[in-house]
Amino acid sequence: MKKGFIKVVACALAGLFLLSGCDSLPNGSNGPHEVPTTIKADFTQKEKKGNWITYGDCKVETKDGTAVITKRSASNTGIAIPCADYRGNTVKAYVKASSENDSMTLSLKYEFYGNVSYVNIAAGQADEAGITEITGTIQIPDNAQNAMIYLEASDVRDITVTAMEVSIEGEFNNLTGTPVESLEDPTKTASLAAAYADYFKFGVASPATVMTNKNDSFRKLLKTQFNSVTPENELKPDSVLDAALCKNDPAKYNEAPAVHFEAAKPILDYCKKNNIPMRGHTLVWYSQTPSWFFYENYNVNGQLASRDLMLKRMESYIDQVMNWCEKNYPGVIYAWDVVNEAAADDGGMRDCYWKQVIGDDYVEKAFEFARKHAPANVQLFYNDYNEYQTSKQEDILKMLKPVAAAGNIDGMGMQSHISSGLNIDNYIAAAKKYADELGVKIHITELDVTAPKSLNPMYDQGVYMQKFFEAIIAADKAGVPIECVTVWGLTDDMSWKSSTKPLLFYGNLSPKPAYEGVMCAINGGEVAKPADYQEPKTDSTPFVEDYEDKKFTGGPRYSSVQKIVEGGYESDYCLMNSEGYAEYDGYSIDVTNYVGHTIKVTFAIKSKAPTCKCTADIDGTWPTVAEVQTGSDEWVLGEGQYTIEAGTPSLTIYFESVDMNPFYLDNVKIEVID
Numbered sequence: 001m002k003k004g005f006i007k008v009v010a011c012a013l014a015g016l017f018l019l020s021g022c023d024s025l026p027n028g029s030n031g032p033h034e035v036p037t038t039i040k041a042d043f044t045q046k047e048k049k050g051n052w053i054t055y056g057d058c059k060v061e062t063k064d065g066t067a068v069i070t071k072r073s074a075s076n077t078g079i080a081i082p083c084a085d086y087r088g089n090t091v092k093a094y095v096k097a098s099s100e101n102d103s104m105t106l107s108l109k110y111e112f113y114g115n116v117s118y119v120n121i122a123a124g125q126a127d128e129a130g131i132t133e134i135t136g137t138i139q140i141p142d143n144a145q146n147a148m149i150y151l152e153a154s155d156v157r158d159i160t161v162t163a164m165e166v167s168i169e170g171e172f173n174n175l176t177g178t179p180v181e182s183l184e185d186p187t188k189t190a191s192l193a194a195a196y197a198d199y200f201k202f203g204v205a206s207p208a209t210v211m212t213n214k215n216d217s218f219r220k221l222l223k224t225q226f227n228s229v230t231p232e233n234e235l236k237p238d239s240v241l242d243a244a245l246c247k248n249d250p251a252k253y254n255e256a257p258a259v260h261f262e263a264a265k266p267i268l269d270y271c272k273k274n275n276i277p278m279r280g281h282t283l284v285w286y287s288q289t290p291s292w293f294f295y296e297n298y299n300v301n302g303q304l305a306s307r308d309l310m311l312k313r314m315e316s317y318i319d320q321v322m323n324w325c326e327k328n329y330p331g332v333i334y335a336w337d338v339v340n341e342a343a344a345d346d347g348g349m350r351d352c353y354w355k356q357v358i359g360d361d362y363v364e365k366a367f368e369f370a371r372k373h374a375p376a377n378v379q380l381f382y383n384d385y386n387e388y389q390t391s392k393q394e395d396i397l398k399m400l401k402p403v404a405a406a407g408n409i410d411g412m413g414m415q416s417h418i419s420s421g422l423n424i425d426n427y428i429a430a431a432k433k434y435a436d437e438l439g440v441k442i443h444i445t446e447l448d449v450t451a452p453k454s455l456n457p458m459y460d461q462g463v464y465m466q467k468f469f470e471a472i473i474a475a476d477k478a479g480v481p482i483e484c485v486t487v488w489g490l491t492d493d494m495s496w497k498s499s500t501k502p503l504l505f506y507g508n509l510s511p512k513p514a515y516e517g518v519m520c521a522i523n524g525g526e527v528a529k530p531a532d533y534q535e536p537k538t539d540s541t542p543f544v545e546d547y548e549d550k551k552f553t554g555g556p557r558y559s560s561v562q563k564i565v566e567g568g569y570e571s572d573y574c575l576m577n578s579e580g581y582a583e584y585d586g587y588s589i590d591v592t593n594y595v596g597h598t599i600k601v602t603f604a605i606k607s608k609a610p611t612c613k614c615t616a617d618i619d620g621t622w623p624t625v626a627e628v629q630t631g632s633d634e635w636v637l638g639e640g641q642y643t644i645e646a647g648t649p650s651l652t653i654y655f656e657s658v659d660m661n662p663f664y665l666d667n668v669k670i671e672v673i674d
Ligand code: 9MR
Pocket: 118, 119, 232, 233, 287, 288, 340, 385, 415, 446, 496
């Protein structure tokens, strides 16, 4: 009886929701229901029945309780576990698989009113026996529809999956009966592009689903706010290279790879029709470029192509892509990211297929071909992240100086995936240096700003945005040729880093304080404090955690996981930091209340990683507060000091290990000493 009643109410609600303009029934509109807290793929069963599905264009056969994935047409094809009922929860994903791919990744895919988002959860490499085990956690947004977690790999070699599961971390937040949030009218919000018309284009990255979506609200937001568009994935080599044609007739396509533009057409059509110029992204990149492209006969089981052959393929690809776009969409693409992310994170040039097959001059060659074939008025850009960091900037400048000397580059794309700890003066100095030393224009190409872990994260992010844009405007006025600022996504929920809420609009399309900050930078005024604004703590009481009460107040940096475990330093319990996507996914503590003071940090730590560190999260420099030699898996004591400059809006420090080994932390004390 009771169950039936709940169902009727829920259907009525769903009906109302439909009347209010929703296209599709939101997840769980048939009322809350019980949900298992673990979904385990059962490979003795067929698709769906066994809780798994084939993801993308590939073949999956089950054999002896495993899933054997063959004929993978792209690196993102494999197996997925649908977990739509887990929206609004932190989930843990696990896979055990074997394959000859260089690495494999667990990723999350979800939709929101027809727009698709992808988020990488964790990656792993095979052990000596060829087995890869990957575990990672991820927060699935409350409004995520049709969420699924899938396994992908760095290339298209076969994969055998022996185990895969997704489970709820902590208490289950049951949103199965809750409709997703309805959308706000995006046309009421004043236009960023119009406000900044005297300075630079205001662009946005968008997936083509915005254009193909039955719901036009996202298009309305785009058209109201922005006057430059970057396709988020659709013009990348793995979308453009035609795997089927190349592989079926490798002789025919040997030097001139087959290309197609099915993925990009909706977005090109939209930009042409609406007169919105596009940044083409991207021609030559180590990532999202299938490995078969670099092999003789497009066959990964054979030999790598020769330098000569690869240069021919590179030239042909660049020529075909630029000129197909120009012929079919004349004048739409005004700039191309010719080469993306060629500098390594740890210095020098990134090791990748392009470099291995062609050599260090592949960047020069790409720009030479691009200049030779570029339609008139199309500007050629290099694009990279962490581009404002001094050492990486030096590497990039060294790489690009010959390109600039040959007259083959017009602009530097500063991706600008930043956080509100980034020193704005350093950032502007980096922009000026690129412009001065290379004689090029600047595009800020992928701006997103991780919200701080503070008491008022959205407000603080807004205040930072205001300062950031004030500095850009001032630089522009002072002659730094900043001609376009593009944000990397329309809304927080559509961001590749959705859990860090890095963009200007909420998932429901309403403007955030971050948007307000951008507007205040040009119009004057200040970001309004929210009604629930909390005064930042200014007390300098020491921060002490010994985990004996099994509690901790810090949190994960990116996707790491913290747990209280037994076996502390001369005590019962300690904190374990594990998983995550990278070694710097550590344990983060907000120390904003100590701004203006010198702090002393003491702690006990143990790990199999050779070194562990305590680091301040001032983006762009990440100064070390304390460093200890671990590796023996015995407890080691660490100590360090750090002065937090007055005026710093917020600051976290974090503990990390130099490799992916877990670390154990105990007796953390942070105290003001000056
Ligand atoms: O936002 C893009 C995301 O949807 C893709 O899954 C991801 C795959 O690498 O690429 C993202 O965009 C990247 C951009 O093309 C280059 N700079 C870094 C961006 C964020 O990863």
